[in-house]
Amino acid sequence: MSHTLTGNGYKRCKCRENGRELGAKCPKLRRKGGTWNPHHGTWHGKEELPAGPDGKRVYLRLGGFRSETELSAFYQQAGRLLDIPDPGPEGHEARMEILEVIKEAHQKHTPLPAHEELHRKYRTGQPLQAMTFGEYWQQWKERRERLKDIRESTLLGYVSHYETHIREVLEKVRMDKVFVPTVERVFTRIDEKNTALLAARTSDDPAVRASVRGKRITGPVTKQRVRATIRTVLASAEREHVVSFNAAALVKLDPGRKAKGVIWTGARVKAFDAGYEERLATERAAKFRPKKRLERFKIWLATPRPSPVMVWTPAQLGAFLDHATTDRLYALYHLIAFRGLRRGEACGARWVDCELDEGTLAVSTQLTNVGKKVREGAPKTEASDAIIALDRGTLRILLAHRERQLQERAAFGASWIDTGRMFTWEDGSELKPDWVSEHFERLAFAAGLPPIRLHDLRHGAATLSLAAGNDMKTTSSMLRHSSQSITSDIYTSVLPEIAHAAAEASAALVPRRAVAEEVSATGGLPSVSQAAPARPEASHGSSDTMDDLGIQK
Template sequence: MTGNGFKRCRCRENGRELGAKCPKLRRKDGSWNPHHGTWCGKEEIPAGPDGKRIYLRCGGFATEADLIAWYQAAGRLLDIPDAGPEGHEARMEILDMIRAAHKRQAPLPEYEELHRKYKAGQSLQSITFGEYWDTWVERRRRLGDIRESTLIGYISHWETHIRAVLAGVRMDRLFVPVVEGVFTEIDRKNEELLAARASDDPEVRASVRGKRPTGPVTKQRIRATLRTVLASAQREHVVTFNAAELVKLDSGKKAKGVVWTKARVDAFEAAFDERLAAERSAEVQPKKPLERFKVWLATPRPSPVMVWTPAQLGVFLDHAAADRLYALYHLIAFRGLRRGEACGARWVDAELDGGLLATARQLNNVGRQVKEGSPKTESSDAVVALDSGTVAALRAHRTRQEAERLAAGSAWIDSGRIFTKVDGSELTPDWVSEHFERLTFAAGLPPIRLHDLRHGAATLSLAAGNDMKTTSAMLRHSSISITADLYTTVLPEVAREAAEASAALVPRAVVVTGASETGGLPSVSQAGNHRPADSTGSR
């Protein structure tokens, strides 16, 4: 393919462009004038199944050599697809790519890459990750094959961390080091944030107040977002491998529950008092001073997952007993429901006489809306056994709700939910969590998340002597390992009883009772029971 070159220009006569008819294009001897016009070409492409002729027309080349070289390169690309009707669609796609490259004055597609994609059955177009992301999100919304709340989480990762690094990267250039750039940028931002926190400049410190570094668990979730999107691209033959699967990160293991022991509570309260004093004496005050509750929430905890002792839980339940949502918190604390399951619970699914509640639906915050959906997993859709105390709390709640319905009259909204707003409408799960935190603060207790009550329910179940299988069934986990790994915490009193029981198995002739009054060394006394003779003898 040489282009069958000819020259044309933009000279005009009587307002019309002369094109190839301009007399200046040729010399008197008929040869082309090298100083006027540009080179153009026209080549016929194999016709499609309809027999219609197809041409590749392009111009603007400075020399005939440039024209011939370009047409030869274009012809090589057009020869990639199979001859005849089998390769027609691919040939037309390549023809469009050639025309687009010429229009943009960009290089032609790379032969080796295009040849590889064609042989592998991949898409020939080199779209960017940003372009693919837009179509992927739109497809997910149309098909509804991902929970809306999950999709919003993916979009949040894209907006906050991914887009700035990968939006303009071609899909066929998404190699592992390129994807790792997302996490390199996260680390850089984390370093800047920590440096600003430690700055001597009050204004710099104030600029990052309330901001948190992106931790290992969040990084794992961001990688999971990338892995999910690239898995779709791999199935669609847009990419040949999933680069996100090969990115190495810190383990990002989910935090296990830590009990609020007295020592931890004392340390937390001291840190809270210190932060509150610093907030009130800050050189640069925020436009809206932080209330004590907000400072309390922002005070670091020993672990992201904290568990109350039974005594602390009792204090909370006693304080919240008069609250109109007391039964909701009671239900979560003792039977381990998830927040969305408790908010979505319906009276039609409750059988109080039999002490049963089916977790058939849940409510979740999706953006600024509340959406109803199925439980988190298939095993979550199950029946929960209720203890007598929880049944009594639900009966009292139903009596309260009936009084609210009568007071509302025609304004009552019959949502069918067990737990509702005063007018009968559905609760907002995020508000339920904040309400719980404010009740906790008012009760004078150390902070935990509402979801931590679920951890506490698992801990109480095991402390009461229930086995792991029973506890896992109560939480409706898909496997016992999830319960064992994440949702069980040994209470101090239970741990001490186990330690005493273990120590009691060893008979001692000498007992170390503590420091003596004189020398400060351990005091030793004879035990009432003597060690039995060692069958192996003694030295």
């Protein structure tokens, strides 16, 4: 097809006679002298394209043009685009793709793509049709679901990021128009929503404050993850030549470093308890409080803490373990607290991987929540798939737990579900990791302790290991990290007593005559008490019954 074609223009209208559309036969289309009537009908064109490999004829039929000049100009531009592919059957598929681009642009009254741009796409093997980010996202997600080349839980996180933050900004943006400022608008919109949320929280209108209760600010770490989602999708698009570069990789954000563990010292516990009591009093006095029983556990859980990652002292951990001794999942929490397993690894642990005689446990699988379902998968990283050593105390607890599980199996008889898991429901079925976390938090509340997440027991295990004199390599190996830097950067907190001992040791290295003379003159400095901190009293959880806390006896 030559790009000089005009479309063989003719006119049609929608006049009807006896219920039938007259089309090109309407007598009003021409004047008495046979010339076209400029005030009736619209211009249409029809051009035959090279036939496909099957010999079937192909046409470019378009209508609705206001003038013959407009029709001719459009067909000339369309002809140049259709000349881009190789002639004959070799270029048929690309020619049909360009034909769809032309039809879509005419239907939507949008400009045709530039010849140079379309020619470059054809030469480099890129898709010729303009695709929006939303359309590409849908194809990308369906491909991931089919190929199963990423974890189901990871894909679920990507979907959450898209639906919550990305969709409203990028869904209708053409892929070839996804530039750095375009992606930055996603995070500008997040900041706008954060500002609105903060304003609503401090509003004088109780109804406005109630409308945002439970909603959280989108912080730097989440922003980083949203950008990672966009970057992952655009990386696939770049490999497929849908885009020429990855705009998300060039977007600058706050580093969003992960929070390090903070110890629950006495002063921090006192400040937290004061904040909890204040919130509790506010909720009790609220006029617009929902007509539900005031659940102190949820108020305790929502009270701000010094850091997202909090670590109990050894005394606090001992208080929790003493309180939870009779709980069915005591062995699971003990195992996490001392050997640093992740939640999913503990829930997925199998007896076949546990050598009680040798005192080892092979971490080879994990359970994760994927939406409302629980899925089994490989450990988080390659380094996570390893064997950990068990101390004698943990072995005794696991043996006792195994004995109780065998008793439950005998009680259920034929209805017992043999999953092979070390930690299960009473009927042998698999635990739900999210429930295990909430159960842990309710036990901590009932024990009168400050709140930590279940994962923070893993942080505490790293801290205890270092406090016991183990080096960083040993501690990193216990946690099964791929490098020691991950352990030192994230999972280690210095216990106050260890820090004090280190400070005294450092100071003792420097001889000071003035200090010696002062000690001689005063008869000695007062000594610092080395007594171990007292275990916390169960203040906020002691008056709740086990039923109120939702804990099974």
